[in-house]
Amino acid sequence: MTLNMLKAGRTATVKGIYSKDTERRRMVDLGILPGTLIENVMASPLGDPVAYRIRSAVIALRREQAELIEVEEEG
Amino acid sequence: MTNSEAILDNAARLRGEVGGNLHDRLTEAIYSDAGAIAGRAVSAGEQTGNLEQKFDRILTSRLWGFPLMILLLTGVFWLTIAGANIPSAMLGELLQGTVYNALHGVAAALNAPWWLSGFWIDGVYLATAWVVSVMLPPMAIFFPLFTLLEDLGYLPRVAFNLDRLFKRAGAHGKQALTMMMGYGCNAAGVVSTRIIDSPRERMIAIVTNNFAICNGRWGTLILIGAIFVGATAPPFMASFIAATSVVAIAILGVIFTLLVSAFLSKTWLKGEASSFSLELPPYRPPQIWQTLYKSIIDRTLIVLKRAVIMAAPAGAVIWLISNINIGEASIATHLISFLNPFGLLIGLNGVILLAYIVAIPANEIVIPTILMLTLNLSKSGLAQTGVMSGIDDDMQIQEVLTGMGGWTLLTGINLLLFSLLHNPCSTTIWTIWQETRSLKWTTISTILPVVLGIAVCLLTATAARLFF
Amino acid sequence: MSHAETAIQCGSCASGCNTAHLAKLGIKTGNWDYVVALAGNPNTGKSTIFNALTGLNQHVGNWAGKTVTRAEGAFTLGGKKFKLVDLPGTYSLLSTSVDEEIARDFVLFGKPDVTVVVADATRLERNLNLVLQILEITDRAVVALNLIDEAGRNNIKVDERSLARDLGVPVVSMAARSGKGVDELLGAIEQVSSGEFQARPHRIKYTDDILENAIDTLATQLHGQFEDLPNARWVALRLLEGDESIINAVQTATLGTVRAANVFPPLVQLEAR
Numbered sequence A: 001m002t003l004n005m006l007k008a009g010r011t012a013t014v015k016g017i018y019s020k021d022t023e024r025r026r027m028v029d030l031g032i033l034p035g036t037l038i039e040n041v042m043a044s045p046l047g048d049p050v051a052y053r054i055r056s057a058v059i060a061l062r063r064e065q066a067e068l069i070e071v072e073e074e075g
Numbered sequence B: 001m002t003n004s005e006a007i008l009d010n011a012a013r014l015r016g017e018v019g020g021n022l023h024d025r026l027t028e029a030i031y032s033d034a035g036a037i038a039g040r041a042v043s044a045g046e047q048t049g050n051l052e053q054k055f056d057r058i059l060t061s062r063l064w065g066f067p068l069m070i071l072l073l074t075g076v077f078w079l080t081i082a083g084a085n086i087p088s089a090m091l092g093e094l095l096q097g098t099v100y101n102a103l104h105g106v107a108a109a110l111n112a113p114w115w116l117s118g119f120w121i122d123g124v125y126l127a128t129a130w131v132v133s134v135m136l137p138p139m140a141i142f143f144p145l146f147t148l149l150e151d152l153g154y155l156p157r158v159a160f161n162l163d164r165l166f167k168r169a170g171a172h173g174k175q176a177l178t179m180m181m182g183y184g185c186n187a188a189g190v191v192s193t194r195i196i197d198s199p200r201e202r203m204i205a206i207v208t209n210n211f212a213i214c215n216g217r218w219g220t221l222i223l224i225g226a227i228f229v230g231a232t233a234p235p236f237m238a239s240f241i242a243a244t245s246v247v248a249i250a251i252l253g254v255i256f257t258l259l260v261s262a263f264l265s266k267t268w269l270k271g272e273a274s275s276f277s278l279e280l281p282p283y284r285p286p287q288i289w290q291t292l293y294k295s296i297i298d299r300t301l302i303v304l305k306r307a308v309i310m311a312a313p314a315g316a317v318i319w320l321i322s323n324i325n326i327g328e329a330s331i332a333t334h335l336i337s338f339l340n341p342f343g344l345l346i347g348l349n350g351v352i353l354l355a356y357i358v359a360i361p362a363n364e365i366v367i368p369t370i371l372m373l374t375l376n377l378s379k380s381g382l383a384q385t386g387v388m389s390g391i392d393d394d395m396q397i398q399e400v401l402t403g404m405g406g407w408t409l410l411t412g413i414n415l416l417l418f419s420l421l422h423n424p425c426s427t428t429i430w431t432i433w434q435e436t437r438s439l440k441w442t443t444i445s446t447i448l449p450v451v452l453g454i455a456v457c458l459l460t461a462t463a464a465r466l467f468f
Numbered sequence C: 001m002s003h004a005e006t007a008i009q010c011g012s013c014a015s016g017c018n019t020a021h022l023a024k025l026g027i028k029t030g031n032w033d034y035v036v037a038l039a040g041n042p043n044t045g046k047s048t049i050f051n052a053l054t055g056l057n058q059h060v061g062n063w064a065g066k067t068v069t070r071a072e073g074a075f076t077l078g079g080k081k082f083k084l085v086d087l088p089g090t091y092s093l094l095s096t097s098v099d100e101e102i103a104r105d106f107v108l109f110g111k112p113d114v115t116v117v118v119a120d121a122t123r124l125e126r127n128l129n130l131v132l133q134i135l136e137i138t139d140r141a142v143v144a145l146n147l148i149d150e151a152g153r154n155n156i157k158v159d160e161r162s163l164a165r166d167l168g169v170p171v172v173s174m175a176a177r178s179g180k181g182v183d184e185l186l187g188a189i190e191q192v193s194s195g196e197f198q199a200r201p202h203r204i205k206y207t208d209d210i211l212e213n214a215i216d217t218l219a220t221q222l223h224g225q226f227e228d229l230p231n232a233r234w235v236a237l238r239l240l241e242g243d244e245s246i247i248n249a250v251q252t253a254t255l256g257t258v259r260a261a262n263v264f265p266p267l268v269q270l271e272a273r
């Protein structure tokens, strides 16, 4: 599944990143790498963007970006 | 082949050798070291962040996110309006009353010629005194409150809440942050667009920053909102209704920001919204006293200083054009009668338009200019000295505007709208040029809001004529 | 007491003496002996530290991206004059926006004598990403581990000695907003600037001979073209990654130049449309 499908309060592990160029670099610099744990903290009032906890920081990503991050939900 | 080309050629060749995704590999290497180092150094006990998370879930919830945002904004303006009322009146009594009369007393004792005391006291001094008494109290309340919200960490939450709308407009999510910087000062707001990495979206943010009401305009909105809109409500509701009208204008500014951004994204600055990532910092309990002290010393007084520096020469200009005659009437009278037909057509008047021309260097001086021009125009009806000494509270300002200036509720409402929608001040225009180095975009950013302002005012004026 | 004595004493004293000798000079930045850069992730307290050391009133705010220009101030310590440069926050040395570019250009090409990397103690791992990137390019660095009060509130303990050992540079725990750790930071800046502290900065091992050779080749070539380019190895790595902004800088021969604080590429690319 991709990150945008992760439900609020759930945690997943990053499997792969499909974004390219600058955007990929930005994601990687924030510490989104294979193996990183990501938690869906909350959605904004209109449903998009969603705030994720990534390496203890809370970072909001738009749906288009979350769709490009492959994750596997923690059991 | 130049040296540079040789380097780049070589780099391209080597890039093939070292393999793709080098950046990923490098960052993975760094993060794996970072993880190990942090693992050795950090020992985390039990997490206690739950309260904060609950708070956040409410502030950004589907149900409460937007209502709370509007409520908070209304609360800030209600406190500002209710709190500024009395100190404004006291300052007015002191500066336009006691000190003004004393200065004229001294001038009379020294046998100063009328034009000398007129120029300095009724021109330079009075404009400055007006700026201080109208601007200082609301700024001294609004700035600290806004800074407290900023220190608490609420601003990025607003950007988080609004992002969906900005995305729909083809704009960058951080544009909401630059808009909030614009609420302090548009020049600062324009500079703050540097955080937006896509040039297209940064330009949109620059062009639309003027729809964020800056500190020079809050004073106008608060005063006009209080005496024209607030006054239509029963007294105990007046401050609240006045605050609501100010908030309505601020929200209208957000709507214009979104509409114009969407328009630009579909026309001259075509493109899809690019990606963005926005960090939501932890809420930090603000240091209340330090914030109060700093925002008064650091912001209020600095902004006030700028206003005073602009007001003194403006006062001189106003006095001169009101007292130098060409033919039968003063220069001001000529200018105002020239501007009046168009002004009235769009539900304003010649005095207001002239005031906005005088106030290009600083929006802060709009209200003082309007008052001085209105009073000077009907000076015949008043004693030569002590022109302004009677006016020291809001209700008297309203009497001057409606009685002598012929203002109606429509004039008040259209001034609120025009205050939102007109050209940026000269400092902001200069900053836009500095940041973009583009004559075209500096011109568009300058002209577009006035054109919109005239169109909107014409619309309300026509509607008022048709329906009332 | 001579300056030398002051310096030694300050270097070794735990607290309470540096601030006594600190003279905040505000914006009088002429004729400095050392240039100190304040770098770090956004919203970690760089401007707060800047204000504490210079007595200036650089705006601070609780959100990432408050500072977007380079701000300069000064202070004297132990008879030496330091110019302090507050920079915009950045997550990495690979900039994507103008504010980040301003920070990156100064750290890489502004030749600071000391780089203070401000790190958020509550998000150490992410902050170390930038710390390690900066340690790749300089050994005159100090890590200011700020927001230690907030870490305490969240039951997070950071062992600064373990961190200092791993990173090979001085690490100072701080709560800049309340002034805690300012003395120790000054001591560390003084020791590093005078060369008294010999850093052995952590370096990432890429364990890849092909990569190492490629870096060497390009770095040598770069030195031939841009004579006193600092950090040629870093530039070589970016060329190998295909970093557009660096490739551009090589093409236009502007590599290694630090632009004046408020001059940067105009937005004219848009005019072409």
Ligand SMILES: Nc1nc2c(ncn2[C@@H]2O[C@H](COP(=O)(O)OP(=O)(O)OP(=O)(O)O)[C@@H](O)[C@H]2O)c(=O)[nH]1
Pocket: B151, B284, C040, C041, C042, C043, C044, C045, C046, C047, C048, C049, C059, C060, C061, C062, C063, C064, C065, C066, C067, C068, C087, C088, C089, C090, C146, C147, C148, C149, C150, C174, C175, C176, C177, C178
């Ligand atoms: N609790 C606590 N808060 C701090 C401390 N240092 C800074 N802050 C707060 O953290 C926030 C960010 O501080 P700044 O100094 O603006 O951070 P910055 O690194 O300059 O941020 P950018 O310019 O956006 O990169 C502000 O609200 C400060 O008041 C500290 O030691 N403890």
Ligand SMILES: [Mg+2]
Pocket: C046, C047, C048, C059, C060, C066, C067, C087, C088, C089
């Ligand atoms: Mg800062």
